[in-house]
Amino acid sequence: MARKNYLSYTARDLALDEDFQQWVLQPETRNVFWKRWLLQYPEKGNDVREARKLVQSIGFKPYRLSVSEKEQLWEAVCEGLEEEVPLQQARTKVNWWQFWKYAAVLLLGMLLSGGWWWWKGSANTMIVSSHTRLGEVKHLMLPDSSEVTLNAHSRLLYAAGHPEVREVWLDGEAFFHVKHSASHRKFIVHTYDNVSVEVLGTQFNVNSAGKEVVVVLQQGSIQLNIEDSLAGKSTSMRLQPGEILRYNKQDGDFTKSSVNADRFTSWHTGRLIMEDYSLADAAAFMQQVFGKTMIARDTQLLRYKVSGSMPIIYNADTMLVQLEKVFRMQFNQKGDEVWIQKK
Numbered sequence: 001m002a003r004k005n006y007l008s009y010t011a012r013d014l015a016l017d018e019d020f021q022q023w024v025l026q027p028e029t030r031n032v033f034w035k036r037w038l039l040q041y042p043e044k045g046n047d048v049r050e051a052r053k054l055v056q057s058i059g060f061k062p063y064r065l066s067v068s069e070k071e072q073l074w075e076a077v078c079e080g081l082e083e084e085v086p087l088q089q090a091r092t093k094v095n096w097w098q099f100w101k102y103a104a105v106l107l108l109g110m111l112l113s114g115g116w117w118w119w120k121g122s123a124n125t126m127i128v129s130s131h132t133r134l135g136e137v138k139h140l141m142l143p144d145s146s147e148v149t150l151n152a153h154s155r156l157l158y159a160a161g162h163p164e165v166r167e168v169w170l171d172g173e174a175f176f177h178v179k180h181s182a183s184h185r186k187f188i189v190h191t192y193d194n195v196s197v198e199v200l201g202t203q204f205n206v207n208s209a210g211k212e213v214v215v216v217l218q219q220g221s222i223q224l225n226i227e228d229s230l231a232g233k234s235t236s237m238r239l240q241p242g243e244i245l246r247y248n249k250q251d252g253d254f255t256k257s258s259v260n261a262d263r264f265t266s267w268h269t270g271r272l273i274m275e276d277y278s279l280a281d282a283a284a285f286m287q288q289v290f291g292k293t294m295i296a297r298d299t300q301l302l303r304y305k306v307s308g309s310m311p312i313i314y315n316a317d318t319m320l321v322q323l324e325k326v327f328r329m330q331f332n333q334k335g336d337e338v339w340i341q342k343k
Contacts (some may be wrong), residue, residue, distance in 0.1 A: 007041060012192040014051035016155050016171060024052050133157040134291045135314050146187065147177040149268035152289040173207035175268035193249045194227040205265045211286045213247040215239065216264040221222065228252060272312050278305045278339070282323050290316040296340040
């Protein structure tokens with residue numbers, strides 16, 4: 001197992017780590033490492049216990065292969081399947097054998113970083129996940145035909161098979177186009193910060209990458225559920241198209257207001273809508289998508305605003321050049337730091 005700095009991991013990070021998931025689901029495969037690690041770092045015990053609860057709450061099922069399925073699996077491996085079914089292809093009719101072959105490769109541990117990870121418990125139960133690196137966006141189709149655009153540096157876990165609900169766990173940002181099911185099954189997006197979004201069929205954006213969880217509804221109707229673990233109660237509210245919820249992760253405060261939804265959702269179409277867009281907004285974008293920290297000695301510069309739109313190019317240097325021209329500033333890049341000054 002590749003060495004990772006698990007000391008710096010939070011409970012959420014551990015729950016999203018595939019080696020940790022495997023230990024929780026199949027303890028015999030990672031039992032020695034994690035037992036030794038906990039003995040060496042007992043202060044991480046609470047994080048490990050919380051992470052175990054998160055993984056176990058998803059409802060994974062043990063996976064078993066018949067002899068014929070194993071033969072089919074090896075056929076799939078030998079055929080050299082691609083890492084991911086392209087969204088354009090998935091929009092057309094895709095038979096389940098294609099999905100099964102794809103899942104088989106992943107179950108063998110052939111998954112390369114950034115692709116789907118698929119855990120299939122039975123014909124009606126499956127767990128699918130994907131993640132993106134900095135500067136990377138993915139267009140995904142879930143097994144229920146809902147479409148997801150996963151923004152950079154984000155992780156998504158999807159659980160399907162429950163007769164009444166479809167559930168997603170999101171860490172980062174994603175735009176969802178949820179397909180309405182004939183049986184009216186709910187589609188729930190969970191963040192790891194006490195906020196969940198419940199829908200039947202609609203289009204909306206969820207961003208939990210920063211200090212806030214931000215939910216914006218573009219089309220349809222959604223219900224938000226906000227948990228207050230300290231008070232032991234929850235709050236539910238509905239959003240209408242063009243409304244936004246901002247939830248502060250630190251103190252649990254939240255507000256709802258009306259906005260231009262395109263400003264928050266246009267990224268999934270490859271454009272940045274800049275409506276009263278400040279240099280501070282640009283700095284947040286560069287941090288989230290590329291891991292670049294923009295610094296201004298004169299903090300007043302961060303309040304400078306522009307309006308318009310421009311294409312999103314998933315290359316940090318190119319985006320910095322574009323933003324430099326738009327804001328008429330000079331950027332000096334030193335590693336992952338970008339220093340801002342007037343021209």
